[in-house]
Amino acid sequence: MPRYLDNVGKTPLVRLPMADVAHADVFAKLEFANPTGSVKDRAAQYIIEALLGSGEIDRDTVLIESSSGNFGIALAARAATYGMRFICVVDPMIASANLLLLNALGAEVVQVTEPDQFGGYLKTRLRRVQELKRSFARSYWIDQYANPLNAEAYARTLGAELCDALPRIDYLFAGVSSGGTITGISWRMKECFPTAKVIAVDMEGSVIFNRPSRKRYIPGIGSSIVPAILSRAKIDDVVIVDEAETIAGCHALVREHGIFAGGSSGSVFAAISKFFRGRPAGPRAVVATLFADRGDRYIDTIYDPTWAARFTARDSFDAASPTAQKGHLDALS
């Protein structure tokens, strides 16, 4: 009998009729159906099991990762059941629900407070990770931005499930943060469907695809570093969305499909419309995407009408919101 946490993957695949994408059949994998509520269960499960299996770590190894979101939660749940210590390095931008959840799952939360030279916290968090690594005889830094196991997890699970479920895929849309998901899926996509186009979805203000950095407000998508793992991805095109488009995408998912999903789901949904808008109708295309997490932890942001409405006038949002003034969201994966 599998443990609860072993029930990773085999998530539902649903068809999303989209009025503004009339000449495509759009399918979404509901990744929020994973045990801790996000696509990151796939990476956490795969990486921990692979490392334990190879003997690179054992139950006395202290796991360390810099994460303020879904990955930290997925790792914390597994570390707890194995009786392993897990130190999660976070910063003041962490959503209060995620902080409570990490604590409830038994993670040892280390919060950095000093901003780095860019006004964000990523560099400070990574420095703290190095210090922590040095302070234990047996420790392992997961390093989702560079660890090849991160991409391998998605190639072997999500990529394989998509290939098995659909007879053809013409376009695959995925949000990018650490780059693990899109890198792994892209390998698999090109094997099964060599003509498939892999489309990365990134947030305005993220530097992943060489665009200017600016404050970002929605966690899970975008980054203030270029992830090393992405150098191995097979990406054909990039669609950039902003907060207003992401929020509109999330609300449309609820209204049109009854799907209450997190920020990056709204981003990819909006990106699909944006990509196909105005394109001449060619042969019917099969489009696949994934909805990475649920809407619950965005209830006081994306789903709060007051918070959301401010994005129609960004300047007034910057001036009005104390949270907004704290600095960059540093790759809250």
Ligand SMILES: Cc1ncc(COP(=O)(O)O)c(C=O)c1O
């Ligand atoms: C909600 C959400 N969407 C998308 C992603 C992007 O996944 P990746 O880090 O594999 O690029 C993440 C990563 O944490 C996420 O939390």
